[in-house]
Amino acid sequence: MSATRTDAVPLLEAERLALQVGERWLCCEFSLSLAPGECLALLGPNGAGKTTLLHTLAGLREPSVGQVRLGGLPYAAWSPLEAARFRGLLPQQQPDHFAASVLETVLIGRHPHLGRWGWETTEDEAIARQALADVGLQGFETRDVLTLSGGERQRVAIATLLAQSPQLFLLDEPLNHLDLHYQIATLELFRTTVRGANAGKALRHGAVMVLHDINLAARYADHIILLDGRGGVKAGDRDTVLRADLLSQAFGHPLRRLESEGRVVFLPD
Numbered sequence: 001m002s003a004t005r006t007d008a009v010p011l012l013e014a015e016r017l018a019l020q021v022g023e024r025w026l027c028c029e030f031s032l033s034l035a036p037g038e039c040l041a042l043l044g045p046n047g048a049g050k051t052t053l054l055h056t057l058a059g060l061r062e063p064s065v066g067q068v069r070l071g072g073l074p075y076a077a078w079s080p081l082e083a084a085r086f087r088g089l090l091p092q093q094q095p096d097h098f099a100a101s102v103l104e105t106v107l108i109g110r111h112p113h114l115g116r117w118g119w120e121t122t123e124d125e126a127i128a129r130q131a132l133a134d135v136g137l138q139g140f141e142t143r144d145v146l147t148l149s150g151g152e153r154q155r156v157a158i159a160t161l162l163a164q165s166p167q168l169f170l171l172d173e174p175l176n177h178l179d180l181h182y183q184i185a186t187l188e189l190f191r192t193t194v195r196g197a198n199a200g201k202a203l204r205h206g207a208v209m210v211l212h213d214i215n216l217a218a219r220y221a222d223h224i225i226l227l228d229g230r231g232g233v234k235a236g237d238r239d240t241v242l243r244a245d246l247l248s249q250a251f252g253h254p255l256r257r258l259e260s261e262g263r264v265v266f267l268p269d
């Protein structure tokens, strides 16, 4: 990344953040800063608070303690429309209550960009079609979303987020329902977008993703936040957080760290 310039303002900052649901503290105070060009993975066992943290970072819920800043400003300083152009959330579930075509569904991602009358232009449609092609769903435009397989529906959701064209991608289990090929393809797609395909161009994008696969986090994330489900948090660079002892403790299962052909993998005993 040395030939590439980054913007000075971080895309996302959390300062002395702590989260509580009911009486339970999900995480004690920690801070983070995500610069353009970087990927952050949120890891931890079921119920540890990954989605709650992601929603807090998305500005959908107030932190119990501390502050979140998007592009250098607290959410209160953003209008909902401006925030929707800057950051986009891939939710964990895609609720479909009504029949709708795949193209109509992806065009929902363009809503924050529509003009005064709220009509999609041919350019919006071209962006939506390109997003579908990017997730390998060219030719699915007229299909009803209710007829899609789980993995196809997940890729439509990813295409909808791509069509939204935010600078900051907030991804809640983006690999849900995806087979091995599309898991890697999806992470490669976001990494290419985040790192910038063209050297020398300013980096604009970043990603925060909730993952369950430690090995994919080791491969694709620059920074890790590991929640242990008991309020403990380890936040830092990938190599300082992805340690067998810390992971074993957090997941309550012994893990071994192995290196193979320059790649680190963690195997459960």
Ligand SMILES: Nc1ncnc2c1ncn2[C@@H]1O[C@H](COP(=O)(O)OP(=O)(O)OP(=O)(O)O)[C@@H](O)[C@H]1O
Pocket: 021, 022, 026, 044, 045, 046, 047, 048, 049, 050, 051, 052, 053
């Ligand atoms: N409104 C609420 N009231 C009570 N408990 C809640 C509320 N919202 C979330 N929780 C609890 O907070 C904890 C964290 O939930 P969250 O969805 O953030 O976990 P997660 O790490 O994303 O889990 P998973 O890996 O299972 O998706 C869970 O135990 C959940 O039951």
